[in-house]
Amino acid sequence: MRRESSCHPLLRGGRGERKYRHGFSEGEMKSLGSICEVVLPSLPLEALRTQTRSKPLSSFWSSSASRFPIPHEVAETLAKRGLIEALILVRVILWLLSTRLGTLLLCGSLCLSGKWPFLNNFSNIPLHQREKVLQCWLQHRFLTPIRLAFAYIKVLCHFVYFSWVDENGDNPAWKAIGYEVPADDGTPSNDSDTRPLQKGIIETICESDSTLQQSLAEKGLHVTLDSRSNTLRVKCDVVIVGSGSGGGVAAAALSSAGHKVVVIEKGNYFTAKDYSSLEGPSMDQMYETGGILASVDSRILLLAGSTVGGGSAVNWSASIKTPPEVLSEWSESHGLSFFSSPEYLSAMESVCKRIGVTENCTEEGFQNQVLRRGCQNLGLKVDYVPRNSSGNHYCGSCGYGCPRGEKQGTQLTWLVDAVDHGAVIVTGCKAERFMLEGKKTGSDRKKKCLGLMAKALSSRITMKLEFEAKVTVSAGGALLTPPLMISSGLKNKNIGRNLHLHPVLMAWGYFPDNFSEFKGKVYEGGIITSVHKVQSSSDSKSNTRAIIETPFLGPASFASLFPWQSGLDFKQRMLNYSRTAHLITIIRDNASGQVTSEGRISYKLNAIDRENMKAGLKQALRILIAAGATEVGTHRSDGQRMKCNGISEKEVEKFLDNVYPAEGALSPGKYWNIYCSAHQMGSCRMGVNEKEGAVDENGQSWEAEGLFVCDGSVLPTAVGVNPMITIQSTAYCISRRIAQFLTAEQISKVH
Incomplete structure (x- = not known):
């Protein structure tokens, strides 16, 4: 925190300093901690697929999300921020898992034991068996309420774990995954101690x-x-x-x-x-x-x-x-x-x-280099994106407010x-x-x-x-x-209807550190400097089916959205964070949703939107492959991915044929997606x-x-x-x- 003020809210500080008043019972917290342990477990070092074992890496590998204060932070966030239906659903399932009969109902034979009392509640099931339970929930076509509850816990657990900071503003996992908070050089472009709006601002947090x-x-x-x-x-x-x-x-x-x-x-x-x-x-x-x-x-x-x-x-x-x-x-x-x-x-x-x-950009960051090179290798048009900042603006933190004061917000x-x-x-x-x-x-x-x-x-x-x-x-x-x-x-x-969201799905490609063609890390450089338009072959008036840009994903957001298959697989994926490029597919949605009251939004894509999203996802994957990714994938719940080295065009097309935008976690399909939106329009048109x-x-x-x-x-x-x-x-x-x-x-x- 650069500026000190007794009445000013801090943007820097440790989450662990909070008092926990989330209301979850002891039994519910045991169940929640046991799920968090499965989502991000402590693993033996021999399972680490690397020869370089630094102290931060070993610490991350042996760390678990079940350790204090992560489960309590998850509970507090859900109680404070979640929809009431989600809170009730999660608590009911956690309560059931705290009982033997409830665990039998939700986990089946995986909770059985050869020793008295022969029937375990969830927290007493061995870790490898609990992982099998969660994998079953993840893939089950009809256990959609349980699947939704797991999705909530998974997202919040990963977000809390990778965003938690101590009193020094540090997270012990960041060094292991190759992340550093952008250096604070203390020299914003507006290098003045005065606040631009000071003469007109009244902050009620400072008033009585x-x-x-x-x-x-x-x-x-x-x-x-x-x-x-x-x-x-x-x-x-x-x-x-x-x-x-x-x-x-x-x-x-x-x-x-x-x-x-x-x-x-x-x-x-x-x-x-x-x-x-x-x-x-x-x-x-x-x-x-x-x-x-x-x-x-x-x-x-x-x-x-x-x-x-x-x-x-x-x-x-x-x-x-x-x-x-x-x-x-x-x-x-x-x-x-x-x-x-x-x-x-x-x-x-x-x-x-x-x-x-x-419209100038003197240097592009890692993700935009990937997008531009992939398009060029495929002979596709890629444009520079105009920005409300200078041409040499290289800030990768603008999603948290531009620390150099170069981005010209209102x-x-x-x-x-x-x-x-x-x-x-x-x-x-x-x-x-x-x-x-x-x-x-x-x-x-x-x-x-x-x-x-x-x-x-x-x-x-x-x-x-x-x-x-x-x-x-x-x-x-x-x-x-x-x-x-x-x-x-x-x-x-x-009023409240005709809500458009520019829904987004992402594709990712991994470029190892030894891939020297693209320099930098995923969190460095201007967030969006390049754009590719996915064109339709029809003669329609507007022939753009989707646009492909690059997103801003801090480690917690990355972890929250990335598919979970197992604790081992997920930790290995997080080690690739800093060199995993993401491309976002944005569609101009034909369907619309509704806002009925504050925080209550309903929305669903129609068939045209799904086809446009599918076309954009496929194009994004082609671009990543053409740029030289060693592995590519989507955020579909099954962890859809493909190794790229030595594969034929026929194998690529076979993989792409199976790419589609799945529905949400509550849908009865085997696989599901979490969509994102940063653009909301049209609800009072x-x-x-x-x-x-x-x-x-x-x-x-x-x-x-x-x-x-x-x-x-x-x-x-x-x-x-x-x-x-x-x-x-x-x-x-x-x-x-x-x-x-x-x-x-x-x-x-x-x-």
Whole structure:
């Protein structure tokens, strides 16, 4: 941690310092510890397939995930972050495994013993027998609830084990697997002790009931306290929920137009000097649900930023303009001429200029070298990816916040512009509902928005917060805007529906250290600098079936997603971490999901999406093979993989014929996949009328006057590429229209 502050949350620190209040019983914890031991066991050194046996390597090999505090951290994470159904399912199964009869039911004859009492509970079954039990669960077609529970435990166990750090910010397994936290040279590009948003920021974690009112008043806001209802009332022109790509742009545009703007953000404010590049603490404090947000059926894991700057603070820098064919589709098929207008095209140019987008890349990291060389060897086109950073930006930690301050998220650009024009940003503050009142019969909209109610997340602030505003802007993103609108009483059928996720599956290829053609490690260098588009042979209007890019995978994320076959196999795979390149297949999904309430997301691919995903996965594997990987595979639950040395083209095609995107762990199929998503769009889409969308072409709710949506949820469909530029450009246009709305309101009051 670079910056010390008594009231500031740390991005560096040991997990083991927590007090464990997860509520699991002693019997459940014994069962959980026994599963953790199987997932990552202590192994004899003679099983180590290497001649070089260093002290870190021997320590990792003999270490087990059953050791304190890993099982307790798994339990605490599940209790704190997991869906209630998942928590109940896991606890029921752990309880059953703590009993002999329950173990017999779930494990069959593998729990039998030749000695009294002849029937073991799970924790008393020998390790090699327990491994057979888990392997059976993994492959069983119909034990899907047990399989799902195992998947939850496996993911959390591996994530906790490889992200846990001691008081020195170190994990004993990292040296063995070839991982080092990127060096902290203490020289961010913005080498100033001042915080860029300091003059406009109010951090509720530093406030109390006795100080908050004065802090708000000092920022130029009109504040009154209603002691009877214990409510602090704040007046402003515009209140914005969220500070990411939508909210940041809106704050800059509306404050520069002369309006008093308040941005509320439930996350905390960090600067380049705060970023530690530690996977566990960074995910915990900068991502929604600590980075382990899953759909209700656990089919897909979703990454969404939850900090000042939102997704723009933790994304991977890719800054791709909206494809022309997508703009044409939105304009023609959806009747939204807005997207084909000179106004929108000009907005993209303005956005790219403000956040410093460049198409140059002076040096690519290991994974992007692999992607580029594989494409070149196959004669495939590969493009450089524009980024909102300099051409020599070589940071591999931007997913935890760029420690050099080179990536130009909203916290370094638009929000700086906003506070320079008097905007106020309140962190650690969560919106609860919009304040709506009915309008006279005959009005275009039946309701009017007067502002919003919110609460501070600090335990030292008990007051309710009421923000009264002429205009209210929801910019919480496609996962949080719909629940806020629904909880406020809005009924438009499009709210929460039409959710697009750009679902992702991964392929991997192993390149040993002695493969000198590609230098570096998997976690080094710009995260996304190359992209390949998988083309369709048809004459369809849009012939891109998928795009292939490279992901950001710290050791804990890598371990969580990588297939588990046995303890020995998994530890051996982790030793290859630093030289295992991953390629992600991203599809522009035709299917859509739904957000019904906060944290409750349902989603399923359709047949077209699965075929496009299949085409992308196969292409990704071909690229890895062509680049020279000694072994390739997918993340399918059976650990699908193939050795590449000396194989024929016929053998390659036979392997590829068996590659397909399996369903989730709850599906009855023999194999399953965990999908990922970092792009959420469309859940409050823009439409030409209230039947087609939740908001109109100006971003205003069809139901409530003065309530606007300004984030990725307004996009009509999936974009098909990294959506940051699309979201910011859309927000740029909507913000200008909000300014016009405010001017019209002011004129009408004068007359």
